[in-house]
Amino acid sequence: MSGSRPIDLPAGVTIPEGAGGSSSWKTVRTVLQHAYIWIWLVIFVIPFLATLVYSFESPKGGYSLEAYDFVKGAFLENLVYSLELTLMAIIGNLLISIPAAYAIVRHNVPGKRLILSTLNVSLYAPAAVMGLSLLITYAYLLDFMPLTHSTWGLLAAYVVGTFPLMLLPIIVALRDMPMVYQEAAHTLGASRAQSLFRIELPLLGPGIGAGILMTFVIVFNEFLVTLFIAGPENQTAALRVYGLTRTAGFSQSTAAAAATMQLVSFVVVLVFFKLVGSRYLKGTYFA
Amino acid sequence: MSRVQLISVAKRYGDTVAVRDFTADIADGEFVTLLGPSGCGKTTTLRMVAGLVDPSSGYILFDDQVMNRVPTNKRNIGLAFQSHALFPHMSVAKNIAFGLTMKRRPKAEIRNKVEEMLDLIEMTGYGDRMPAQLSGGQQQRVALARMLATDPRVLLFDEPLSALDRNLRDTLKYSILELQRRTKKTAIYVTHDQSEAFAISDRIFVMNQGRVEQAGSQLDIYLRPATEFVANFVGDNNAISGVIESIASLPDGQRTARVKAGTFELQGYAPDTLDVGDEVLAFVRPENIEVVGQNTQQQADGLVSGMVEQIVFEGPTVRLNVDCDGVLLNVSASGVERLTLLDKGEKRVTLRFRDVSLVKQ
Ligand SMILES: Nc1ncnc2c1ncn2[C@@H]1O[C@H](COP(=O)(O)OP(=O)(O)OP(=O)(O)O)[C@@H](O)[C@H]1O
Ligand SMILES: [Mg+2]
Numbered sequence: 267m268s269g270s271r272p273i274d275l276p277a278g279v280t281i282p283e284g285a286g287g288s289s290s291w292k293t294v295r296t297v298l299q300h301a302y303i304w305i306w307l308v309i310f311v312i313p314f315l316a317t318l319v320y321s322f323e324s325p326k327g328g329y330s331l332e333a334y335d336f337v338k339g340a341f342l343e344n345l346v347y348s349l350e351l352t353l354m355a356i357i358g359n360l361l362i363s364i365p366a367a368y369a370i371v372r373h374n375v376p377g378k379r380l381i382l383s384t385l386n387v388s389l390y391a392p393a394a395v396m397g398l399s400l401l402i403t404y405a406y407l408l409d410f411m412p413l414t415h416s417t418w419g420l421l422a423a424y425v426v427g428t429f430p431l432m433l434l435p436i437i438v439a440l441r442d443m444p445m446v447y448q449e450a451a452h453t454l455g456a457s458r459a460q461s462l463f464r465i466e467l468p469l470l471g472p473g474i475g476a477g478i479l480m481t482f483v484i485v486f487n488e489f490l491v492t493l494f495i496a497g498p499e500n501q502t503a504a505l506r507v508y509g510l511t512r513t514a515g516f517s518q519s520t521a522a523a524a525a526t527m528q529l530v531s532f533v534v535v536l537v538f539f540k541l542v543g544s545r546y547l548k549g550t551y552f553a
Numbered sequence: 554m555s556r557v558q559l560i561s562v563a564k565r566y567g568d569t570v571a572v573r574d575f576t577a578d579i580a581d582g583e584f585v586t587l588l589g590p591s592g593c594g595k596t597t598t599l600r601m602v603a604g605l606v607d608p609s610s611g612y613i614l615f616d617d618q619v620m621n622r623v624p625t626n627k628r629n630i631g632l633a634f635q636s637h638a639l640f641p642h643m644s645v646a647k648n649i650a651f652g653l654t655m656k657r658r659p660k661a662e663i664r665n666k667v668e669e670m671l672d673l674i675e676m677t678g679y680g681d682r683m684p685a686q687l688s689g690g691q692q693q694r695v696a697l698a699r700m701l702a703t704d705p706r707v708l709l710f711d712e713p714l715s716a717l718d719r720n721l722r723d724t725l726k727y728s729i730l731e732l733q734r735r736t737k738k739t740a741i742y743v744t745h746d747q748s749e750a751f752a753i754s755d756r757i758f759v760m761n762q763g764r765v766e767q768a769g770s771q772l773d774i775y776l777r778p779a780t781e782f783v784a785n786f787v788g789d790n791n792a793i794s795g796v797i798e799s800i801a802s803l804p805d806g807q808r809t810a811r812v813k814a815g816t817f818e819l820q821g822y823a824p825d826t827l828d829v830g831d832e833v834l835a836f837v838r839p840e841n842i843e844v845v846g847q848n849t850q851q852q853a854d855g856l857v858s859g860m861v862e863q864i865v866f867e868g869p870t871v872r873l874n875v876d877c878d879g880v881l882l883n884v885s886a887s888g889v890e891r892l893t894l895l896d897k898g899e900k901r902v903t904l905r906f907r908d909v910s911l912v913k914q
Binding site for chain 1: 603604605624625626627629630631632634636638640641642651652655656699700703709
């Protein structure tokens, strides 16, 4: 701001006191507003912090990282399995939701409304009902494919349970995306696929990103439906933590496993917003 | 670099007929405009040429090849949209390069082309900007560069300037014309703005309710409207109804007719379709009615007198509403003499008509 001079107001001009009161009151108000937000944030993270602190407590007194030996050892396998399942569920959801969103938004599918409201059933069905229904279904299907107690069975359960979370934000994003970008791409010589991958999917990024994030958060932490379907071979991280609380009790290693799960979710969400969030949420027409 | 033909092209949406029986032969390098009011089918016609809309019937030909089944991305056209339609997630350079990238041209060639295009639109150095960081006029110029970069055979424009302010519209429409002249590409330009159409076209197609009302040069459309619609749509014409009393042929082949309209008579161009005794509408443009006298009673052939009801000073012109025995005329006077019309007081003026065109009623 070099070169700026104070502006002289004509004589007789007065500056009224702001309606918000004096500046000191403004400062107080700002501090209170910030404090309010922070208090809530702290309340939200207290359970997590408690678990974290507990996991560092050594049975011999003092603090140590001993409990995390278990996380690096046996529990790592469960974590990796959960992450693999989550990744596959995300891919499955994408493969279903992107074509489905196009069909629903861009074509006149008969019974569109009915389809859309039925889709949400899996979102508000209680997990226990869901788990039971899937078990029954898998029992019927047993002769064709053994889904119970298998990775594929779990995956199918997750996809059925969460793909509306992927589909809905993509539908919203697709509705908001003007046809003109696609048409411009075609006039410039882009094929259907080129337009899809270069223009449409990047522009649908925020919707797809929201779907990926929600799928991740739900599937990675899913417990109840998993309990119904998983066999001894399918120990997800959430299932293992639950199992530990029953066998090992509230030991430090249980807390360490739980805290690690939380941390993974937290880091993934954070990294997502850092990378994908900024890239997609900025440069698009949503900005 | 293509001749574009439309042969009886029509488009129906259920019961609505968006375009009916559109036939046109657009020469290589010609600049034609589709002009008409909102909803008359201009965009639909253009999008059929682009392949974004399938015609219900008829044929679209580029250089004697039927294009109907050829998808948009294989037609090698350039289309400028009303909203510039720049890809918001790509930089200016990436936008301009898009068409060539799709054609998998070598990197170096693409880079050179982008630079060349940026120079062409006088936006050298803007390559790294995002579209959202440009002004409306710059965005539209980048859209033009993007469309020219692939060297299309036909240029299509769908009201590309309508979102811009007036000054920008005026400069950009001449930029478009210049780009077209320089590249010698066939162009079809859609607009509802007649001054735009008159400024840049070789030929104008005036459309109404899906139909071509008249196709011709600016002068044809302006001075010799073929239908009542064209006469009314183009300029704010005076329409006077009357009956043809006689017709004479001029040495140059044109025919002029004497028309009796209420208490006065006037002369106008008569197309071959008109005969003595026909009821016609005589159209005269406000600037083609000349004020030849004030507060005098001249009675001569071809002169009409009337009372001035309203005078509006518009700067370069003075607009008069004149009542000629019940016929209300809109007169636009220019030149220095117009200022004498501004004197206060009741006025009787004597008028002379020029360039009267006749349309069957
Ligand atoms: N996809 C569609 N479905 C149904 N009717 C349509 C469709 N597209 C256009 N129409 C109708 O076809 C007619 C012509 O539309 P078009 O868009 O070609 O008009 P236009 O001359 O470009 O008008 P404007 O100057 O407002 O852009 C209109 O009556 C419009 O309602
Ligand atoms: Mg239009």
